[in-house]
Amino acid sequence: MTNPYREQPDRAFWSRSIPDKFKSRDLYDGNFPLIRRDDRIASAGSCFAANVIAPLEAAGFHYERTELFPYPLSTLPENLGYGKFSARYGNIYTARQFRQLLERADGGFVPQENLWIIDGKYIDPFRPGLRYPALAWDEFQELQAAHLRAVKAAFTNASLTIFTLGLTEAWISAADGAVFPTCPGTVGGLFDPERHRFVNFSVQDVVNDLTQAFWTIRGWNPQARIIVTVSPVPLVATATKQHVVSATIRSKSVLRAAADEVASLDFVEYFPAYEIITGPQASHDFFQADRREVSDAGIAAVMDALLAHCETTQQPTQLSASGSSTLSRADISRSISNAECDEVMLEW
Amino acid sequence: MAFVPEFVISGAVEPTTLIVGHSHIIAYAGAGEHLSAEKSRRRYGVVYSRNPELWTSLSEPYWSFVLAQPSPEICLCWNGNQHNANFLLETDPRITLCGSVGGSQFNNDRDSKRTVVSYSMIDELWASDFLRLRQVLAKLSERKRVFLVGTPPPKPRSEIASRLESDEFFAQKVRLFDGDSIEDRVSPDDFRIRLWLRMQQTLQKIASEAGSPFIAVPDACYEPNFLLRAEMSVPDASHANELFAIEMLKAIDQVDRKIT
Numbered sequence: 001m002t003n004p005y006r007e008q009p010d011r012a013f014w015s016r017s018i019p020d021k022f023k024s025r026d027l028y029d030g031n032f033p034l035i036r037r038d039d040r041i042a043s044a045g046s047c048f049a050a051n052v053i054a055p056l057e058a059a060g061f062h063y064e065r066t067e068l069f070p071y072p073l074s075t076l077p078e079n080l081g082y083g084k085f086s087a088r089y090g091n092i093y094t095a096r097q098f099r100q101l102l103e104r105a106d107g108g109f110v111p112q113e114n115l116w117i118i119d120g121k122y123i124d125p126f127r128p129g130l131r132y133p134a135l136a137w138d139e140f141q142e143l144q145a146a147h148l149r150a151v152k153a154a155f156t157n158a159s160l161t162i163f164t165l166g167l168t169e170a171w172i173s174a175a176d177g178a179v180f181p182t183c184p185g186t187v188g189g190l191f192d193p194e195r196h197r198f199v200n201f202s203v204q205d206v207v208n209d210l211t212q213a214f215w216t217i218r219g220w221n222p223q224a225r226i227i228v229t230v231s232p233v234p235l236v237a238t239a240t241k242q243h244v245v246s247a248t249i250r251s252k253s254v255l256r257a258a259a260d261e262v263a264s265l266d267f268v269e270y271f272p273a274y275e276i277i278t279g280p281q282a283s284h285d286f287f288q289a290d291r292r293e294v295s296d297a298g299i300a301a302v303m304d305a306l307l308a309h310c311e312t313t314q315q316p317t318q319l320s321a322s323g324s325s326t327l328s329r330a331d332i333s334r335s336i337s338n339a340e341c342d343e344v345m346l347e348w
Numbered sequence: 349m350a351f352v353p354e355f356v357i358s359g360a361v362e363p364t365t366l367i368v369g370h371s372h373i374i375a376y377a378g379a380g381e382h383l384s385a386e387k388s389r390r391r392y393g394v395v396y397s398r399n400p401e402l403w404t405s406l407s408e409p410y411w412s413f414v415l416a417q418p419s420p421e422i423c424l425c426w427n428g429n430q431h432n433a434n435f436l437l438e439t440d441p442r443i444t445l446c447g448s449v450g451g452s453q454f455n456n457d458r459d460s461k462r463t464v465v466s467y468s469m470i471d472e473l474w475a476s477d478f479l480r481l482r483q484v485l486a487k488l489s490e491r492k493r494v495f496l497v498g499t500p501p502p503k504p505r506s507e508i509a510s511r512l513e514s515d516e517f518f519a520q521k522v523r524l525f526d527g528d529s530i531e532d533r534v535s536p537d538d539f540r541i542r543l544w545l546r547m548q549q550t551l552q553k554i555a556s557e558a559g560s561p562f563i564a565v566p567d568a569c570y571e572p573n574f575l576l577r578a579e580m581s582v583p584d585a586s587h588a589n590e591l592f593a594i595e596m597l598k599a600i601d602q603v604d605r606k607i608t
Contacts, residue, residue, distance in 0.1 A: 069443070072473065133466065334434060
């Protein structure tokens with residue numbers, strides 16, 4: 001008797017591929033190479049989008065950054081990972097948040113609730129944790145405009161964007177649906193039940209938002225490719241009535257289903273970081289003791305699988321322009337200032 | 349072997365007012381003599397260290413020496429090089445400040461090639477230096493009447509470039525970076541002016557918090573664009589001369605008359 005399963009490879013059968021023969025890298029069987037040697041890579045999203053940066057750069061790939069600060073400003077501490085990504089947008093938890101960021105960068109969407117003034121500081125509601133906020137209205141406008149220019153430049157310049165889906169739960173403005181990165185009143189701002197509403201995005205919502213976002217990027221760069229992943233990290237908390245475990249599974253299921261649909265676009269690939277960490281085959285030690293944070297072993301397993309499907313590079317990462325030459329510029333400025341202080345004292 | 353004191357007071361005998369602080373105090377040397385007895389009741393002495401290692405980093409013995417003097421007043425010059433220390437040369441990436449925080453007279457630089465940094469980030473960079481000022485001011489104010497004075501405005505890019513060109517040691521280092529000329533490699537006037545204005549705002553705030561008078565740099569010391577007047581400059585990238593100090597001392601008298 002024949003049937004379609006007879007034509008399937010071993011990887012399609014649990015007993016033939018799990019547990020002894022399992023390799024994380026085997027989960028991906030899409031287009032090779034996933035990342036090309038000469039790709040300029042941008043990333044956005046939640047944790048995985050930040051976790052990939054260091055290993056990719058160490059492997060010699062170019063990570064695009066458009067909002068760098070020179071030394072010594074680059075040494076100042078910053079909150080919540082704003083300085084990690086291609087531009088200083090920080091973590092982006094939902095597809096709607098990403099879509100709106102790109103629309104704002106394109107000049108197509110201006111949120112009505114675009115500013116919080118708290119204790120004399122002008123806070124960006126879409127980057128509420130920024131450590132160095134504006135101190136005046138005109139400064140705020142210029143900083144925000146410059147940031148959005150940098151966002152557009154990052155995704156225009158990048159030949160490849162890695163986007164990690166994190167959440168479906170979000171808080172939006174009742175006025176125009178603008179999505180805040182976190183509930184107002186948590187990281188920053190003040191919660192107002194009249195102005196702020198809870199949403200829990202559906203599969204269709206996420207598909208629509210991702211599709212829109214990715215086509216915006218393609219509009220800026222017609223050759224751009226996208227890798228989409230789903231973060232395995234559970235919710236910190238849920239605003240629904242469900243247990244946080246149930247809310248997490250609902251959320252991740254929606255995101256995983258949506259990612260599957262969006263990956264049907266010919267410039268989008270899905271990478272199974274989520275399955276590597278959370279699948280039944282995954283090692284228990286891929287999560288830390290809190291069963292929420294991904295362990296170093298888990299991150300290593302994901303990166304091993306990812307890099308196995310990338311072109312190798314010739315050179316380790318070169319220092320960016322903000323590396324040694326900027327250190328020398330500030331050093332020269334300082335040495336001139338100090339030398340003149342010495343000279344003027346000597347002459348006296 | 350003759351005893352050589354580590355600290356020296358130069359100027360009037362039995363000064364009423366000690367000029368203390370970092371290298372900008374040198375502009376005040378001799379400035380007091382130009383103010384006739386009719387115009388100022390003050391007699392000035394500048395306190396400095398014979399140890400070159402202390403010229404840019406003032407230590408506890410210096411402040412203890414100052415406090416031990418009988419002079420009832422202190423004119424404190426603090427640093428004054430923050431705008432030059434890291435930003436004399438163009439940075440990479442090139443940066444700019446925007447907005448009216450440092451003053452409302454600016455047109456905002458909309459050069460999209462420059463990264464915009466916030467004033468609060470600059471404040472953070474300077475925080476440890478100004479924390480030290482707060483500590484010194486508090487200590488001095490316990491026993492003396494302290495005037496905190498403004499610091500010399502920035503100099504034009506062309507003047508700084510001229511100074512760098514004349515010093516081959518620095519010129520060679522500066523030419524290593526991108527730019528068509530030495531002047532091209534110096535940071536824009538507008539940027540250093542914004543930094544300097546923010547410095548003066550911060551000094552004023554610190555003085556106010558400490559209950560000390562702040563002596564702002566008078567109009568006579570700068571051009572309408574806030575650059576130091578040419579006749580008040582010494583041939584370097586940062587310091588002012590005696591003419592600047594004379595105006596500052598006049599300003600102390602004026603402020604003091606208003607207070608008292």
